[in-house]
Structure formats: C-alpha cells, structure tokens
C-alpha cells in the first residue's frame with residue numbers, strides 16, 4: 001500500500017495554514033511531522049484523516065484493495081483527545097471502537113496487556129491517570145487493524161517505560177507493513193523515518 005499526498009494545502013478559519021505538502025509512504029515507512037506550535041501539524045493530520053477538508057491538492061491510498069480503498073477506511077486517527085467516554089469502562093470504550101473500526105489481531109484484554117493496563121479494563125475510563133488514559137487510547141490501535149496510523153503527539157503524558165513500549169508497538173506495526181504519520185515534539189524511537197518540518201515554505 002502507498003499513502004500519497006500531492007501539493008496539499010490546508011486552512012483554518014479561512015486562513016492558509018500550510019501549502020504545497022507532498023510525500024509518498026510505502027508499506028513499512030513512517031513520517032515524523034515536526035514544527036513549532038501553531039505551524040499546522042494537527043491540521044495536517046486531520047486533513048489526511050479526512051476530518052477537515054483540504055483546500056487544494058490530493059491525499060490518497062493506493063494498493064489497499066477493497067477493504068482499504070480510501071484513507072478514511074485505511075487509517076486510525078489518534079488525536080490530542082483520547083476519544084473515550086469517561087463514564088464507560090475501559091472495556092466498554094474499546095468494545096465500541098472495535099465495533100466501529102473492525103476487528104484486529106488482538107482482543108481487548110490482550111491489547112490492554114500490551115499497553116501495560118492488564119486487569120484495569122473494568123475501571124471507568126475517567127478513573128485512569130493521564131498516562132493510563134493515553135495508553136488505553138493507544139490500545140485502540142491494536143484492537144482493530146488499520147494499516148495507516150495517524151498519531152498526534154502520541155506519547156504525551158507517557159512515562160519512560162510506556163514510551164519505550166509504544167516505540168516497540170510502532171516498530172512492530174511498520175515491520176508488519178504498516179505506515180505511520182506522527183506529529184510530535186518528542187523523539188519517538190523510530191529508525192529510518194522520513195521527516196517533514198512544518199512552518200517552512202513547501203513548494
């Protein structure tokens with residue numbers, strides 16, 4: 001599969017935020033998006049996910065077959081917000097997302113083990129600490145299979161051990177042919193990544 005952006009422009013509130021963004025990512029490749037606050041990293045991820053319209057250009061996937069024929073169908077979007085309901089248990093939240101996004105390689109209990117939350121699935125999501133909430137949100141990536149992971153500051157709030165664990169999950173995803181686009185201020189522990197610096201002129 002390939003994720004391709006051509007001459008992509010995005011705007012917020014009628015103002016151009018970025019123009020002329022282009023990249024092509026193949027199976028197993030990742031792109032780290034950097035740049036100062038307000039440079040448009042989150043906007044770019046939301047445009048790629050289809051949550052915001054692009055002002056011009058194209059974003060597409062190739063080679064995803066019938067199941068992953070569009071970017072929206074092919075991607076997991078992990079935004080700044082965790083997109084979980086505080087009053088529902090962690091298990092209930094993840095069951096909702098699995099029903100919405102489709103089955104993955106891991107069941108809910110195994111995915112929670114992977115992110116170091118084994119045995120906590122019965123707790124209301126709102127009871128979890130900030131870092132635990134982020135880890136539960138990361139478990140969403142594991143319970144449904146989507147080849148493209150769009151990650152906005154994925155490690156924010158994570159402790160060192162969770163950081164390392166998440167780096168291993170990202171590496172495993174890429175080794176299995178997945179694609180990652182991550183906006184971050186922090187090193188993610190990925191090797192051989194492409195980089196895109198926002199806030200520069202892209203032509």
Ligand SMILES: Nc1ncnc2c1ncn2[C@@H]1O[C@H](COP(=O)(O)OP(=O)(O)OP(=O)(O)O)[C@@H](O)[C@H]1O
Nearest residue numbers: 012013017035036037038039040041042043044198
């Ligand atoms: N809903 C909105 N309406 C108008 N302008 C917005 C809106 N959301 C964001 N912006 C503006 O768009 C620009 C890009 O914001 P964005 O959140 O994409 O930047 P970022 O690079 O992700 O920043 P950070 O590093 O702080 O997360 C900023 O100038 C911001 O003020």
